[in-house]
Structures are given as structure tokens and as C-alpha cells.
Amino acid sequence: MNIETTGLGTLIILLAMAVVTLATRWGGVFVMSFVPIGYRVRQFIHAMSGSVLVALLAPLAVNGDNGARLALLTTAVIMLTLKKPLPAIAGGILVAALFRHLWPMLA
């Protein structure tokens, strides 16, 4: 079904987006309220919480440009050495920006 992107149609699209997004925010909690949280479920959830982030980041690291890869590497190294997130994030962004400016051919 196609919706016109004018007037009422726009509103329908916005509401559909909002409802679908809300369903994702509430759905996980809702489903879990029917699942008894035993030892296995706890382990699954614990392992999954880090894995969500890794799964988000993996294609970024593999498919991103060299600026993106260097940024992630910088963040990881600073985080491992200083153990402070803000310098790690700022360092990563700075490296991506500098690399893309200085060596646009390699980025």
C-alpha cells in the first residue's frame, strides 16, 4: 500500500514509524515477562548484551574506510591504556577527521 507524502499521509507515516519503533522498545521487555529467568536465560542475556555491540561494530570495522578503522583502533587502544571513555571517543573521532583531511587518497 502506497501512502502520499502530503497532509494526512505524512501523519500516517510518522505514526507508523513511531509505533513500530515503540514496539521494538517495549517488545523485548514484554516477551521477557513471560520467560522465567533461570541460570541459562541469565547467561544468554549476559552474553548477548556485549554481543549486540560487537555485531553492530563488526561490519563498520570490516567495511568502513581506513579512517573509520583507524578511529576504532585508536578508541580501543586509548580505552585499554587510560580506561576512560571520553578521551577514547574523542581520540577516535579526531584520528578519523585528521586522516581523512591529510590523506584523502588513502581514506
Next chain:
Amino acid sequence: MAGKEATLHRLDRTLVWDGFKALLPISLFVTIFGIAFGVAAPQAGLNDSTIMLMSTLVFAGASQFAVLELWEPQIPLFTMMVTVFAINARHLLMGATLYPWLEPLPPAKRYGIMLVASDANWAMATQEFTRGRPGLGVLLGGGIALWCFWVLGTWLGLNVGGAIRDPASLGLDMVMGCFLLAMVVGGEKNLRMLLIWAVAAGASLLAFYYLPDNSHVVVGAIAGGLAGVIWGKRDHEH
């Protein structure tokens, strides 16, 4: 240990305010994301009130950018909804991982907090829980901060935008990636976790190349979760 566990779902005004403040630095970057969205959206043909309403009601940057790609005089409603669902499906996993701490709350509070669940505040809240500290204040207060600055950024983009034409040249496309990586690296690190992450990364990449768009996060996360059950740690709690 049991007493400590019992207070982790604590939520009061001080914790929410502390959470708000904890997410302020990253909110600065979220504002810039918002500006980028406020600059891009009119170019896709959306009018100002639609754009503001979208950022206010949807509050999910990646899916909003994706809908811009679909924006034509006519939009296939179902395709649009599937796209938004696929991109935001990671919220389902976030809700599931937070459930042990949301469970003691009354439903209104439980679902109310989840209204503002997003990558950054969820990652930080999870880290708080892992360290044995109450994290729901970070989730709620931090989420409110992110939401405010996302809407503010969108408004700035519409009204004084153009200042940032190319976020990638300033490295700003890497904000969320670097933030989330910092959360991963700052978390629990041992051989078991590394194996789980390797499984998650491998599954994510396979899904990225061979399965439909945007399935990689969910596939990778579930693969990592299963790996965690298979390589269960024996010395833990029970």
C-alpha cells in the same frame, strides 16, 4: 550479594539527574547528529513540522535517516515499516537484557523508562549493572538527555544548518561507533568473553554479506548469546 542485587533496580530523582549528567558529553555529539538530520531531511522533501515531529516521536536516528532514503511523493507503507523495524530491532534485545532489573518495577514505570531506551544510555546502564551499581537512573535520565539533544539538534539543523555539510569529513560519523566500542572494551574482558565476541562478530559479518539488510545486529547478538550459554561459566553465583 543478595542484598546488593536487590537494590540495583533503585530509581530516584538523584539517580535520574546523575544519569542525565552522565550522558551530557555524548549528547553533544547527538546534537551534531541531529543537525545532520535537520540538514538532510528538507533535501529529501520533508517539511519542517514533519521533521520536528519525526525526531520527537520516533527518536531513533538510523531509522529516520533510512526513511529519508525512501521518501518519495508516494511511500510503500509496508516496506517503510519493515525497514524501520529491522533497523530498530536491536531495541528488542536491549529490552530483554535489561529485564532482570526492570522486573521489580510496576509495569507503568517499566515501560515508561523504555520509551527513551537508546544505544548510548543502554550501553552505559548495562555497564553500571555489570559493576554492581544501579543503572536505571542512567537509562532514564541519560535517555531524556539524548532525546532532548536529538530534538534540539534537529531544530538547529533546520534553522541554522548548513554549518555542518559533511559530518564524515569531521569524523562525526564515527561518534556512535567509537562510543559503543569504548563500552565494549571497558566491559568484562576474559577468554570466554573474547570467544563470545568472536562468534558475534563472525555471525554478524556472515549475516551482513548473505542475509537481508539490517539483519546482522540481531543475528550476531543471538549467536553471541547462544555461545555464552554453550560456554557457560561454572564459578558464577550459583
